[in-house]
Amino acid sequence: MSQPPDTTASSAGGRHRQPWRVAGPVLVALLALVGAGLIGAALNAPEPTRAPQPSAGAAPNYPDPATGTDLEGTAPSSTAAPESGTGASPVLARSEPVKIMIPRIGVDATIMPLGLTPDGMVEVPPLVKADLAGWYQPGPTPGEAGNSVIVGHVDSKEIGPAVFFRLGALLPGDGIEVVRKDGSLATFVVDGVKSYPKTAFPTELVYGPTEEPGLRLVTCGGDFDEQTGSYPDNVIAFARLAG
Secondary structure, rough: OOOOOOOOOOOOOOOOOOOOEOOOOOOOOHHHHHHOOOOOOOOOOOOOOOOEEEEEEEEOOEEEEOOOOOOOOOOOOOOOOOOOOOOOOOOOOOEEEEEEEEEHHEEEEEOOOOEEEEOOOOOOOOOOHHOOOOEEEEOOOEEEEEEEEEEEOOOOOOOOOOOOOOOHOOOEEEEEEEOOOOOOOEEEEEEEEEEEEEOOOOOOHHHHHHOOOOEOOOOOOOOOOOOOOEOOOOEEEEEOOOO
């Protein structure tokens, strides 16, 4: 891409510039096309520090879009988006998120709303503000029914390790807190974290419909490819509203 995906980031210096594409009335984001740089920008250092990658034990028991099986190797009973938890979680009224806190990985960050560019791409935080997270505004707010999506850079030439640099270190049971504009606090519990090739991004698991209040955190993962100027994977944390 010759132009950065965020119209507010025309001077961004990261090498990752491929945007998320949204298609259809459901606004499905094809993050496999985000590739390199929607949420990652290589560091200036000759040998940039590698962000933590999810452990095998942290993978959620969700259907794997690449194989049609769940992550434990058995065929899923349904292709519908899975329910989180064993019972219905309380649903909160709509209120925009303003801050996210993840104690295990040291995240305490302001959230900015993200929309769509005129050409149908998902906006991303400017690389010069890679310490900020971004909430996909057309989707549910954290705590509403459905999956709320918050994205963040893994690193940036401007600041080095970015807001979601350590996302892959999360483990099932870890807590995530989101402060909402109405003053309420939505608390989530991590179900699992997994790295997906961008060619097999689990669109339905991230953006698919569900009656449960869920949270999806997304960043780039894998080893930065100097030849393509991109990261090969996306690291995704799946969480449910604590009941």
